Amino acid sequence: MKLDRFINRPVLSTVISILIVILGLLGLISLPVTQYPDIAPPTVSVKATYTGANAQTVLNSVIAPLEDQINGVENMMYMTSSASNNGSAEISIYFKQGTDPDMAAVNVQNRVSMAQGLLPAEVTQIGVTTQKRQNSMLIVFSVYDAEDRYDQRFIENYAKINLIPEVQRVPGVGGCECVRNRLLHAYLVEAGCDGTV
Numbered sequence: 006m007k008l009d010r011f012i013n014r015p016v017l018s019t020v021i022s023i024l025i026v027i028l029g030l031l032g033l034i035s036l037p038v039t040q041y042p043d044i045a046p047p048t049v050s051v052k053a054t055y056t057g058a059n060a061q062t063v064l065n066s067v068i069a070p071l072e073d074q075i076n077g078v079e080n081m082m083y084m085t086s087s088a089s090n091n092g093s094a095e096i097s098i099y100f101k102q103g104t105d106p107d108m109a110a111v112n113v114q115n116r117v118s119m120a121q122g123l124l125p126a127e128v129t130q131i132g133v134t135t136q137k138r139q140n141s142m143l144i145v146f147s148v149y150d151a152e153d154r155y156d157q158r159f160i161e162n163y164a165k166i167n168l169i170p171e172v173q174r175v176p177g178v179g180g181c182e183c184v185r186n187r188l189l190h191a192y193l194v195e196a197g198c199d200g201t202v
Contacts, residue, residue: 045139046082047106049113050180051075051096053133055125063088070123071096071133074116080104110137138179146172 011018051071055063068086075084075098086096100109114135121129148164155163164183172181 046102047100047104047109047137048139049098049100049106049110049135049137051098051113051117051133051135053094053124053128054131055092055094055128056131057127058092060088060090063092063094066125067094067128068096070120071117074120074123075113078109078112078116080109106137110135136179 053067053071055067058066064086068088071094072084072086075081075096078098080101082099082101084096084098086094088094098109098113100106117133117135121133124133146164146168148160148168150160161183169181169183172178
């Protein structure tokens with residue numbers, strides 16, 4: 006088939022283009038969200054808390070031993086970590102496309118359990134959590150008092166007690182957290198949500 010046929014017959018080209026767009030729209034409407042291809046790499050998040058420690062202490066005594074053990078886990082591409090002055094530490098491990106997220110979480114959990122003996126006692130008492138999740142946010146809620154009767158601490162406690170547990174029960178939500186006293190971030194689980202959030 007020569008390409009000059011489409012140049013000489015612009016109506017044919019237009020009809021074919023419209024047909025492709027219509028088929029694409031039909032596919033978009035009828036294809037369930039769970040069958041969309043994976044775009045983001047599978048991610049496993051490791052969180053720990055060292056109460057009373059500053060960021061440098063958390064980096065040296067919590068993140069460094071965990072990263073040493075986690076490094077080289079099967080199908081890992083790279084990892085990022087962060088420590089804050091309130092004693093919290095988070096390590097995100099990114100895996101190659103096509104890696105089973107459940108197996109990746111199990112492999113990371115095995116590596117974290119090997120590092121438990123190297124962590125401070127305060128950290129192991131509170132616990133180190135490992136979970137699979139997408140780092141992209143699904144939705145952001147803003148909670149505020151329109152009448153300005155309640156302070157930010159009350160609103161944050163209300164959200165933690167009443168809203169966050171309900172959002173975490175929705176199938177496909179990997180996590181939900183309160184940020185900056187007002188915003189709730191909900192994250193997807195790796196296997197995805199069925200679109201009924």
